[in-house]
Structures are given as structure tokens and as C-alpha cells.
Amino acid sequence: MIQIENVSKFYGIYKALDDVSLSIAEGEFFSLLGPSGCGKTTLLRSIAGFENPTAGEIYIDGVPSLALPPNKRPTNMVFQSYAIFPHLDVAENVAYGLKRLKLSPEEEKKRVGDALDMVRLSGLGQRKAHELSGGQRQRVALARALVMRPKVLLLDEPLSALDKKLREEMQVELRTLQKAVGITFILVTHDQYEALALSDRIAVMFGGRIAQIASPKEIYQRPRTRKVADFLGGMNFLKAKVLGEQGNAVSIDAARFGAVQLEKPQGFAASSGHVTVGIRPERLRLLWDDDRAPHELSGRIENRAYFGEVTHLTVGIDGLEQPLSMVETNNFGADDLPIGAEIRLAYDPEAFVLLAEDPPVTRI
Numbered sequence: 578m579i580q581i582e583n584v585s586k587f588y589g590i591y592k593a594l595d596d597v598s599l600s601i602a603e604g605e606f607f608s609l610l611g612p613s614g615c616g617k618t619t620l621l622r623s624i625a626g627f628e629n630p631t632a633g634e635i636y637i638d639g640v641p642s643l644a645l646p647p648n649k650r651p652t653n654m655v656f657q658s659y660a661i662f663p664h665l666d667v668a669e670n671v672a673y674g675l676k677r678l679k680l681s682p683e684e685e686k687k688r689v690g691d692a693l694d695m696v697r698l699s700g701l702g703q704r705k706a707h708e709l710s711g712g713q714r715q716r717v718a719l720a721r722a723l724v725m726r727p728k729v730l731l732l733d734e735p736l737s738a739l740d741k742k743l744r745e746e747m748q749v750e751l752r753t754l755q756k757a758v759g760i761t762f763i764l765v766t767h768d769q770y771e772a773l774a775l776s777d778r779i780a781v782m783f784g785g786r787i788a789q790i791a792s793p794k795e796i797y798q799r800p801r802t803r804k805v806a807d808f809l810g811g812m813n814f815l816k817a818k819v820l821g822e823q824g825n826a827v828s829i830d831a832a833r834f835g836a837v838q839l840e841k842p843q844g845f846a847a848s849s850g851h852v853t854v855g856i857r858p859e860r861l862r863l864l865w866d867d868d869r870a871p872h873e874l875s876g877r878i879e880n881r882a883y884f885g886e887v888t889h890l891t892v893g894i895d896g897l898e899q900p901l902s903m904v905e906t907n908n909f910g911a912d913d914l915p916i917g918a919e920i921r922l923a924y925d926p927e928a929f930v931l932l933a934e935d936p937p938v939t940r941i
């Protein structure tokens with residue numbers, strides 16, 4: 578549905594997008610994820626036609642689209658600020674974009690009704706903007722875009738103005754809605770949980786470039802570089818020594834974790850004989866009393882933070898440069914462990930990932 582080919586965007590000498598290429602399938606929920614300033618909004622606005630890339634081409638449904646103005650593209654955008662008119666009621670807001678299509682009054686009414694149904698606002702058509710909650714206003718903004726029946730819906734941080742609980746509810750709704758309407762959704766977000774929960778695939782961006790594109794599970798469990806790993810959640814990083822390579826696998830000595838065999842990431846080159854490996858905090862598990870595991874380490878609690886359903890632990894291990902981060906659900910008493918307590922932990926060597934070097938950022 579969308580094919581982005583070698584797109585670059587300069588603002589003066591500043592490179593906001595640096596040779597970006599990617600394709601998005603019809604019906605896919607695709608997220609552009611990255612820190613502030615990485616270029617995700619510039620890329621989304623380039624698809625919409627609000628921004629003109631300096632080089633490259635964007636094909637939408639097979640049509641080279643960079644020369645087309647926004648209203649000639651089969652796309653529609655939902656903005657961060659709700660962008661609804663305060664002097665119009667909900668139904669009038671939703672009907673606004675339809676006016677230029679000059680539909681019959683019956684057809685227009687039906688399309689507005691369908692769009693309000695989709696976002697679960699039927700019955701609220703006569704309400705004014707100030708009579709709506711934040712979540713309802715955001716749904717009006719969605720209905721305004723959906724009523725145009727775009728092939729691609731572009732969403733620029735649409736939930737970031739909502740409080741945490743409402744945002745989580747709307748995330749579930751957005752995902753359900755996308756599956757129901759089957760339209761291609763492209764979401765810009767800097768919230769990794771939002772991207773993980775909603776997307777079929779995620780592109781992680783840094784410094785105007787795509788660092789990795791993969792499914793949520795793949796990108797979380799198999800991040801290609803240290804920066805991708807770090808952006809998606811907690812990760813324990815270790816320096817390890819390469820013992821040998823066989824085909825697609827590499828054996829490493831991961832300090833106190835011993836010898837581990839790992840899959841090589843794409844573009845991997847163990848130039849220095851040392852590599853960085855990572856293991857997520859939740860892949861380490863506390864062992865209690867007589868629990869035994871094939872792979873164990875002993876350590877000491879150095880710090881503890883209580884988060885209600887989970888406790889984050891920092892565990893010092895003799896022979897490791899950095900303490901390890903762990904996450905334990907508060908079922909078995911991790912929240913009561915005192916600082917200084919001696920513990921044992923289990924790990925699965927298969928949970929380690931080998932991380933490639935991040936490319937240097939050469940933006941200006």
C-alpha cells in the first residue's frame with residue numbers, strides 16, 4: 578500500500594530524514610517509533626503531503642505521490658490536538674470534510690452515522706465539542722478522518738493528550754477499530770508500549786534513519802542494536818568475549834554467565850573479539866528456598882523499587898562490572914526482600930541477544 582524509496586529531507590543543511598526506505602502492506606497497523614526529533618513526524622507528513630522530501634519517492638497504492646497535494650492522496654490524518662471545530666456539533670464536525678464531495682443529504686447522513694458507529698459515538702451527534710470528554714473528542718477526530726474512507730489513516734501521536742487510563746482504553750479501541758475497518762494505519766509515537774501493543778510491525782527510528790523494522794515481539798526480543806534494545810525497554814548489557822563462530826552462530830564468554838551460543842544478527846562483525854550482549858530484566862528469575870535451575874547465579878540485592886504489580890530489583894553479582902536489573906511480579910514476596918539480602922537467580926542462556934554496533938549519527 579505504501580512504498581517509501583530512498584526518501585531524504587533536508588531543512589537547510591539539517592538532515593531530518595536520511596535515505597529512508599520501507600514498505601507497508603494493505604491493512605497493516607504500522608508504527609513509527611523513536612525519540613523526539615528522530616524524524617518520525619516528518620516521514621508521516623511526507624506520506625500525507627504536508628511535507629516535501631528533498632529526494633526519493635513515495636508510492637501510495639502504486640501511485641508515485643510526491644507531486645500530489647494532500648487532498649489528491651488516498652490518505653487522511655488524525656492530529657495530536659483534536660482539531661475539531663468548537664462551534665459545530667459532533668455530526669457537523671464529522672460531516673465537514675464530506676461537503677466537497679457533494680453527496681446527497683441521505684448519503685452524507687449515512688456516512689456520518691456509520692463513522693459515529695465505528696467510534697462508538699452514535700447518539701452523541703448533537704453534542705458540542707465542550708460537552709465531550711477528551712476521549713470522546715479524540716473519537717470525533719477519528720470519525721472525521723474515517724468518514725472520508727481513506728485507504729491509509731495517518732495518526733500523529735493521537736493519544737498523547739489523554740491521561741494514562743484513558744490512553745490505555747483508547748489504545749485497545751484503536752486496535753479493535755483498525756481490525757474492523759481493515760484500513761492501513763500508520764501511527765507515530767514515542768511510547769514504546771503503545772507501539773508494542775498496537776502494531777503489526779514497528780519501525781524504530783534514530784537520527785533520521787530506520788534502525789530496525791520488525792514485529793513487536795521480534796523487535797523487543799531480538800533488537801538488532803544496543804540503542805533499539807534500550808529504547809524498547811530495560812536491558813542488561815554485558816561485554817562478552819567471542820570464543821568462535823560457526824555459520825550463523827557465535828559462541829561467547831559472557832563473564833559470570835559462562836559460555837553461551839547465540840544467533841548472529843544481520844550485519845554482525847566481531848571485529849575486536851569483544852561484543853555486547855543483552856538480557857531483559859524479566860528473563861532473570863528469583864529462586865526461592867529449594868528451587869533449582871540449570872543456570873543459576875548468586876547475588877545481593879542492592880536496590881529495590883516497588884511498582885504495585887511488580888518490583889524492580891538491582892542485584893550485585895561478584896565478577897560482573899554492572900549490577901543486574903530484574904523485574905519480579907509481587908506474588909512471592911520480592912517486594913519484601915531487604916536491601917543486602919543474598920539471593921539466587923535463574924537465567925536462560927537463550928534469552929541473551931547479540932547486539933550489533935549502532936551506526937554513528939552523522940546528521941549535520
Ligand SMILES: Nc1ncnc2c1ncn2[C@@H]1O[C@H](COP(=O)(O)OP(=O)(O)OP(=O)(O)O)[C@@H](O)[C@H]1O
Nearest residue numbers: 588591593611612613614615616617618619620767
Ligand atoms: N520546518 C522545520 N525547519 C527546520 N527543522 C525542522 C522543521 N521541522 C522539523 N525539523 C527538525 O527535523 C527533525 C525531525 O523532526 P520531526 O518533527 O520529524 O521529529 P519527531 O521524531 O516527530 O519528533 P517529536 O516526537 O518531537 O515530534 C527535528 O530535529 C526537528 O527539529
